[in-house]
Amino acid sequence: MAIIKNEKITSRDNDFAQWYTDIVKQAHLAHYSSVKGCLVIEPYAYAIWENIQAVLDGMFKETGHENLYMPMFIPESLLKKESEHVEGFAPEVAWVTYGGKTPLEERLCVRPTSETLFCDYYSTIINSYRDLPKLYNQWCSVVRWEKSTRPFLRSREFLWQEGHTIHETAKEAEEETLRMLNIYKKFFEEYLAIPVLVGKKTEKEKFAGAEYTLSLEALMYDGVSLQSATSHYFGQKFSKPFDVKFVDRNNQPQYVYQTSWGCSTRMIGALIMVHGDDNGLVLPPKIAPKQVVIASIRNDENVLGAVDKIAETLKKAGLRLQCDVSDKSAGFKFAEYEMKGVPVRIEVGPRDVANNQVVIARRDTGTKEIVKFEDIERHVLALLDEIQANMYERALKHTKERTYTCTTLDEVKKIMETKPGFIKAMWCGAPECEAKMKEIRGMKSRCIPFEEEHIADTCIVCGKKAKHMVYWGIQY
């Protein structure tokens, strides 16, 4: 049975940007606040965030990480200690200059990221190699004074987690950098049902102050890429200016090796843009605030009794559940829960109840089945797994279809003007050639994959000897 088009949402094939804005508004995900560029994250989106947090936090703790909380302010002198870092962030921080009526002696920025604070802290608590590693993480909000903003994708304040670890050796720190990238990859693929590219950022695109940056790149429905999580290796680039030293096994002073890694509420934007359709959100069961909605069609005694019974069974099975026995029309209810992306809808009407059965609809494909009472639990549990798998497969198929191998700029241009996606192309390593690529709809290098294919001998831009195969794409 086909899904009927929701009139409140622009078609995603007609105007993707408007479609996105419509969903954010109609599914009550975010609301513009009185503070320009800052959002109210509404309860439904926040519930998605809480589920994301619960899973990721569990993964971090399983791998030995502990949470703590750092101040939200960074004194200007502290931000300035690492020169590349301050250059990267100073242009986009919010500055506090007054406490009450008193001007501050030194202005404070609201943290855009907390490397400097962690280094400052580590420098006072580390003495010996016995104190290492420290594997810390914090969940907090950060501020970056962006000029143009978009809900979840780019806003002046956003929620995220930032892990910051220090280690005795470069090897350990590099292993941590990769370990956390792989945790993000697992989370994106298994929970968010979003396939990702992983690899190393080019020098130009790495984090301000890092030795190198690893990243997760996902492709949205419209073929635009989204940098979805990053993991940075700092070596001793921060530990030297911040004097984070320890006495090593040979009784010699050494600087620690450091990493940081983070992901944010931007993931909610990715969920919308990878899975959503013209009827609203489509949420993967593992992350959906409600996995099943039981909606009554007319509320007679038998229907209400059946709803209660089914709810009890499914609650016992551990599912996140909502019952809607309001007197709204069936059509209204269906549209509402489709908008909210609830993976499974159980429709309970008088005629079905008389036959000891219900109708079960899946959100990802819109198909419906009639299921006998005694089969509901088994059917729903299997269906949730199937939906989770199908959503991943569908997104993977789309990403594969939109991943192109190119050897000339003309090919790239043509693709980017019609059906954009990831471009695989060779690169000589020169920043000038990256700059040249940017002329095509603002394209940037996404990452250099860990296993590079050999597409050609020469750089797609300048024709000189190629150094790397790079994934390119336009970006949010």
Next chain:
Amino acid sequence: MAIIKNEKITSRDNDFAQWYTDIVKQAHLAHYSSVKGCLVIEPYAYAIWENIQAVLDGMFKETGHENLYMPMFIPESLLKKESEHVEGFAPEVAWVTYGGKTPLEERLCVRPTSETLFCDYYSTIINSYRDLPKLYNQWCSVVRWEKSTRPFLRSREFLWQEGHTIHETAKEAEEETLRMLNIYKKFFEEYLAIPVLVGKKTEKEKFAGAEYTLSLEALMYDGVSLQSATSHYFGQKFSKPFDVKFVDRNNQPQYVYQTSWGCSTRMIGALIMVHGDDNGLVLPPKIAPKQVVIASIRNDENVLGAVDKIAETLKKAGLRLQCDVSDKSAGFKFAEYEMKGVPVRIEVGPRDVANNQVVIARRDTGTKEIVKFEDIERHVLALLDEIQANMYERALKHTKERTYTCTTLDEVKKIMETKPGFIKAMWCGAPECEAKMKEIRGMKSRCIPFEEEHIADTCIVCGKKAKHMVYWGIQY
């Protein structure tokens, strides 16, 4: 068996303030940061906070509340809309005046509390009585530019939750105000093992902008009171200036009735000051990050085998557990876990293992018992309940011993100079008499209890006719 005095901690009877500072430092709860008046909340304290959050958040959700997230900035014009509110908070807010290099058109304060933001949001999403109530809460950090600070008790930034609800009628909103106070009371008594007074704040002590404020007051070991949570009834005091209106059941426009309620990381300070002793923290089992530590005494094969076996059993029983089989001395290990306030310690040594037994020590009383292997699980589960109950009873006894009924200022003075605590005394209702009480070591009214006793006919200060029985105390 008596606990041996920990040398790193000042005795709490000699110098309570230094004792507090020593515990915060030695138990690795908080660390002063480079930002004056702001703290690093270290992993052990943050783990306590996570347990507090998990329980309270569950209680909020059970009573129908949803979480969301508001921006951390408030435009000055928004803060100014309710006149009492801005008077109360403007002197102690941090002001953001620059975004990058650009001066802001309107300065923004970092939220000291979010009534104004919630009102602004509510004014745009409420239309009809059908949209009510809204029962929202957020977990976040807030900033108040305090002059003198103290870890967890008063700092420029702290973590808290703030609930903000709007209702169709005054009655419903007042019920909510009381409901949330009672939830806090239950949480303090049943989880933190801290007895509390509840009642209404005087006009002078209420929240800036509230119709009235209800509060939870707890007595610390040194007899000083701590305002531990508050629940405010706003009536329509915010909804009018913020124009939060709805169409009621008679099709008439009405302003909503509003509440807010909050508690903070100050609770960690209360845990330290109510339960701690000269050997460090003493944590109630329901909130302790680790409920049991299994510490080996010498690490031979039999000991390690026994530790593993016991750990497996207790993990299966659902306990939060730590094993320490490091080669540190037994004395060092015991002192460390006493410092951290772990409720139960299981000591596993070679001689005991040979006899199929262990020594089990409880943190609250320091007593030890020999327990046979097969009885460990049963014994530990019962012991944790007993410790939780005993800690509450002990704190209640202390509070009762330090609660005095007074009819003259001389009595009050004498008590406050020797063994301070809560003072029950009559009051005429005049702010001048409250001011007079303040001359005694800065005493303030704590609250007017819901059930007032009749102690005397006249005000303890001025001798005029008494209106209320008030609890008074000096405060953190």
